[in-house]
Amino acid sequence: MRKYWFVFSIYWQEGLSRRASFLMERFRALVVLISFYYFWSALLKHRTSFVGYDRTQMITYVLGMNVLRSIVFATRTEEIASEINHGRLSGYLLKPVNFMLYTLFRDLSEKSINLVSSIIEVFGLILLFHVKLQWPQDTQTWFLFITSIIGATWLYFILSFMTGCWGFWTSESWGPRFLLELFLEFTAGAFFPLDVLPKLAQKIIMSFPSPYLVFFPLQIFLGKLNSTQIINGFLTQGFWILAISGMARWVWLKGMQNYSAVGS
Amino acid sequence: MKYLRIWSRLAIMSFMVQAESFLSSFGYLLGKLVRIGFFLFFLFSIFKHTDALAGYTLPEVALFFLTFNIVDILAQLFFRGIYGVRSLIREGDFDYFLIQPTNVLFRVAFQTVDFLDVVAILPVFYITFYVLRRIPGSFSGWRLLEYGLLILNGMIIAFAIHIAVASLAVLTQELENTIWIYRDLMTLGRFPSDIYDAPMRGILTFIVPVAVMVSFPAKAFLGKLDGVWMAHALLMAMTSLALSLYFWRFATRRYTSVSS
Amino acid sequence: MIEVRHLSKTFRVAHKEPGLAGAIKGLFKRHYRDVHAVQDINFLIKEGELVGFLGPNGAGKTTTLKMLSGLLHPTSGEAQVLGHVPWKRARDFQMQFTMVMGQRTQLWWDLPAWDSFLLNKEIYEIPKAQFEETVEELSRLLEIQDLLEVPVKKLSLGQRMKAELACSLLHRPRVLLLDEPTIGLDVLMQQKVRQFILEYNKRDKATILLTSHNMEDVSELCTRLILINHGQILFDGSITDFQAHHEHKTLTEAMRSAFASAQQVT
Numbered sequence: 001m002r003k004y005w006f007v008f009s010i011y012w013q014e015g016l017s018r019r020a021s022f023l024m025e026r027f028r029a030l031v032v033l034i035s036f037y038y039f040w041s042a043l044l045k046h047r048t049s050f051v052g053y054d055r056t057q058m059i060t061y062v063l064g065m066n067v068l069r070s071i072v073f074a075t076r077t078e079e080i081a082s083e084i085n086h087g088r089l090s091g092y093l094l095k096p097v098n099f100m101l102y103t104l105f106r107d108l109s110e111k112s113i114n115l116v117s118s119i120i121e122v123f124g125l126i127l128l129f130h131v132k133l134q135w136p137q138d139t140q141t142w143f144l145f146i147t148s149i150i151g152a153t154w155l156y157f158i159l160s161f162m163t164g165c166w167g168f169w170t171s172e173s174w175g176p177r178f179l180l181e182l183f184l185e186f187t188a189g190a191f192f193p194l195d196v197l198p199k200l201a202q203k204i205i206m207s208f209p210s211p212y213l214v215f216f217p218l219q220i221f222l223g224k225l226n227s228t229q230i231i232n233g234f235l236t237q238g239f240w241i242l243a244i245s246g247m248a249r250w251v252w253l254k255g256m257q258n259y260s261a262v263g264s
Numbered sequence: 265m266k267y268l269r270i271w272s273r274l275a276i277m278s279f280m281v282q283a284e285s286f287l288s289s290f291g292y293l294l295g296k297l298v299r300i301g302f303f304l305f306f307l308f309s310i311f312k313h314t315d316a317l318a319g320y321t322l323p324e325v326a327l328f329f330l331t332f333n334i335v336d337i338l339a340q341l342f343f344r345g346i347y348g349v350r351s352l353i354r355e356g357d358f359d360y361f362l363i364q365p366t367n368v369l370f371r372v373a374f375q376t377v378d379f380l381d382v383v384a385i386l387p388v389f390y391i392t393f394y395v396l397r398r399i400p401g402s403f404s405g406w407r408l409l410e411y412g413l414l415i416l417n418g419m420i421i422a423f424a425i426h427i428a429v430a431s432l433a434v435l436t437q438e439l440e441n442t443i444w445i446y447r448d449l450m451t452l453g454r455f456p457s458d459i460y461d462a463p464m465r466g467i468l469t470f471i472v473p474v475a476v477m478v479s480f481p482a483k484a485f486l487g488k489l490d491g492v493w494m495a496h497a498l499l500m501a502m503t504s505l506a507l508s509l510y511f512w513r514f515a516t517r518r519y520t521s522v523s524s
Numbered sequence: 525m526i527e528v529r530h531l532s533k534t535f536r537v538a539h540k541e542p543g544l545a546g547a548i549k550g551l552f553k554r555h556y557r558d559v560h561a562v563q564d565i566n567f568l569i570k571e572g573e574l575v576g577f578l579g580p581n582g583a584g585k586t587t588t589l590k591m592l593s594g595l596l597h598p599t600s601g602e603a604q605v606l607g608h609v610p611w612k613r614a615r616d617f618q619m620q621f622t623m624v625m626g627q628r629t630q631l632w633w634d635l636p637a638w639d640s641f642l643l644n645k646e647i648y649e650i651p652k653a654q655f656e657e658t659v660e661e662l663s664r665l666l667e668i669q670d671l672l673e674v675p676v677k678k679l680s681l682g683q684r685m686k687a688e689l690a691c692s693l694l695h696r697p698r699v700l701l702l703d704e705p706t707i708g709l710d711v712l713m714q715q716k717v718r719q720f721i722l723e724y725n726k727r728d729k730a731t732i733l734l735t736s737h738n739m740e741d742v743s744e745l746c747t748r749l750i751l752i753n754h755g756q757i758l759f760d761g762s763i764t765d766f767q768a769h770h771e772h773k774t775l776t777e778a779m780r781s782a783f784a785s786a787q788q789v790t
Contacts, residue, residue: 024444031448035455042318042459043310051313175291182295186302197309270646277643281634356628363593365618366647520611521597 003097004105011076011109026117033066033121036191037129051195057222060134061193063122064221068214069190070118071149072156073181074111077103080164081173084259100161100252107157136221144230148217151237155244156213159184162248168255189215209240267370275377282379293380297387300333303454304391318458323398324486325456330392332453332478335415337385339422345375346426347443349433358434362520369512372430373423402486411485414494417501418477424504431508431515453478473500525699525731526569526592531601533562533587533755561587563755564601571698572729574722576736576746580783584755585735589701592733593623606699619648622697626704629688631676637687638672641694648695655694662690665720682713689720700724702734706741718744739776753783 015022040062044055053061080103083089092099125131136142163180166173185191187210194202194215205211216233219225225233282289304326311322320328345352349372352358361371396411397403429443449472457465457475468475476497483489536556562584569575579585590596592603594610594617603610608617631640645655663669666686676684685705693700705721706714722745725732736742742749742763749766751759759766759782763775770778 020441024441027445028448031451035452038459038461038464039317039455042455043314047314170287172285172288175285175288175295177291179291179295179298182299182302186299192306196306196313198312201305201309266646266649270643273643273646277632277635277639280639281632284634356625357630359590359595359625359628360630362595362613363618363621363623364647365615517597520595 004101007102007105008109011106012113015110015113022113022117026114026121029066029069029118030121032191033062033125036062036065037125051193052224053193053195056132056134058193059131060222061218063125063131063133064218065190065214066122067115067118068149068152068217069185070114071111072152072188072213073185073190074114075107075157075160076110077107077157077160077164078174078177080161081167081177084165084167084255085171089259103161103164104157111153134222136223141220141223145217145221148212148220148234148237151234151241152213152217155209155237155241156184158241158244158248159209162244162251165248165251165255168258184210184213187211188213189218193218209244212237212240267366270366270370271374271377274374275379278377279379281376289380293383296337296380296384300388303329318456320456320458321399323395324482326395327392327399327485328456328479328482329454330388330395331415331482332450333388334385334392335418335422335453335478335481336447336450337381337388338415338419339426341378341381341385342419343373343423343426344378344381345371345373346430348376349430350437353434353437362516368516369427369430373426396485399486407485407487410489410494411481414481414484414489414497417497418481420501421473421477421504424501424508427505427508427512431511434512434515434519449474450478456482469496473504476500525571525573525606526567526733527602527604528565528567528588528592529602531562531565531588531591531603532560532599533584533591533596534599535559535561560755562591562598565752565755565757567750567757567760569731569733571731572725573748574725574732574746575734575748575750576742577733577750577752578736578742578779579752583752585752586703587755588752589623589703589733589735593621593701594618619695620697621699621701622692622695623701624688624692624703624705626685626702626707629676629684631684631688631691633677634675636673636675637668637679637691640676640691641672644691644694650695658694658696659690662693665723666690667716682709682717685709685713685717686720689717693724696728698728698730700730700732700734702732704736705734706736706738714738714740721745739774739779743775751779751782758782 037059040050040058041055044050044058048054050058080089083092089099092102126133136145163173163177166176187194187205187208189211190213194205194211197205212233216237220230220233307322307325307329310317311325315321317325349358352361352372352375357375358368358372361368364371396408425446426443429446432442452460452468453474457468457479460468465475468479480489480493480497484494535558537559565584565588577585577588587596591598592605592610594613597611606617606620608614610617631637632643641655641659644650650658659672663672666689668683668686668690671679671683671687676687679687689705702721706717709717718741721732721734724730734741734745747762749759749761749763750757751766759769766782767775767778770781
């Protein structure tokens, strides 16, 4: 296990040395944060609530969305495809490391750097705009919230790991990947709470795994779910984790067969 | 004339390069359109629960969003080359540009013409036209002309910003990433600038002229922009273009005196 | 054709101390060091001459070529190529000269060389008939007729160099600056590229200045030799004079001893 912590720390250092591109990424997140902050503020100026969210709840959602995106969506799995395409994967396979664990810790490193930054951004915004937030009232909610984030992070990791494995079959996986990430972000509630959509659209989206990445944890945080809904939510999240883990494993094994057959 | 021929030549070549990686290019194009579709759907959903956002109706808000996309896509279509200045310098292509009898800035800006954006812009034009027709009392030849001219004006500002970024890249041989800051700031123009509070609106009108580039055309079409602001927009475009061209000349002069 | 008088180029190089502390120090106070890449060089090249420009790495060859092509401003001194001051980058001048950098390419990597040719046709405003004639002639001389439709990335290094040469000569330049045109090529390919350069020089009366590390390039191609080291010219004259002067049999040995004695002086 020690070596994986080493991976974690070495990518922290690397992450800090790539300051420019890192700051750029955070800047993007900040712009999304600011524009949606103003958007909802304008919408809730002359009314007390919008689709069941009052001003405090909506702003909490926007800020929480920023933090959750940084944990859940921050990833470096896009490197897997190029590692496969350029044959660098062989380097890992020769060493006594588990490639999936290696990429997991690389991602965790990336996620934690982004988390720190996003928390700073959120607090900066709170101070700047004198924002009031709605915090959970009891420790139980906190516990459920954090559990759901761990689930969401794991779910997104295996999804994106699987996407990285497309590199086994094509050297141009970045286009489809871009498309998939976009779809996931929108349907995860990473731009706005999904309740603003029409009922039918909500129903369709809830049958995808994506709402369990951002929307579900934030619903718990805001205390919008009763205990049945929470249990159902965790069961569905768990189901998706198992199903996609199975798929990812299958894709990885198939890809490895392919890889060794071509012998690149 | 000569430049038009070079440009179309470069466009054809870029197209052929993109065709090489069809799957990725197609995914990217589809992604862009899906993003626009999702956003329109979001706005549409919002207006199921409200009649107005900052005093604008659904077609009006949609117009602001579509105008943002038009300026954004056109800028990418025409000035895509700027994104690669650093690699042009590193790979030595920039040196070839300097010794060839064409304008260097022209070559840098138009080195890659993103043809996918031609495909992307057509549906956006179509939807925009549809939305324009749906805004009661505004649709007239004169308003359309104002709208078009202010978009052109916005493109000039976009061009100036791209030149400034390219100059910075030539000067420092890095920092081409700064173009992404521009791209991200532009997204603040997705919504009508009226949703922002006074200090923020001031920044977007006078310092980072996102509002001038993307909100002004839509406002003009809605008849909510008076002559003073139009003059401001024109002044902004001319000044930024002049400043950036000056900066570009300074940067290339320095490049040819210090590079080794 | 090419006239160089008292040409000098000095670079100011920022001195950075290693490590983080050094980087921070560098933000406030920078130490500069002057590097004299080219120091007060003079030469004159007449029309139709084929001159070899030789010297070890860092001698100032490329810097000189860059000044003559207009890529670099000199620190002091004057130069004229085809009656123009190169670094003014006049259109008239650019239409009549070319520079080939052996380590770089202007061909588009993913596309056949033919497409890059067409681009240059527009850039240099070459009339259609002349373009076709030139392409036909160059590709016959270089034996690349069958390679023009192949993506450049699939070409071998030598094939790419030949396509590169053709692409740079489409506008029939009167002055050619060649920076290490045979670098990385195998012996056979070097031979072919050299033959072509010689041929082009004879047919078009083109003035050619070429740098190289390769002695054979020089001994087979050039009648005249300019030797440069530490930014200064050591020798300028015919190859036979040079060999006679050093009383050595081969050019390589003569060269070695020339640089060795220069080392002792400095």
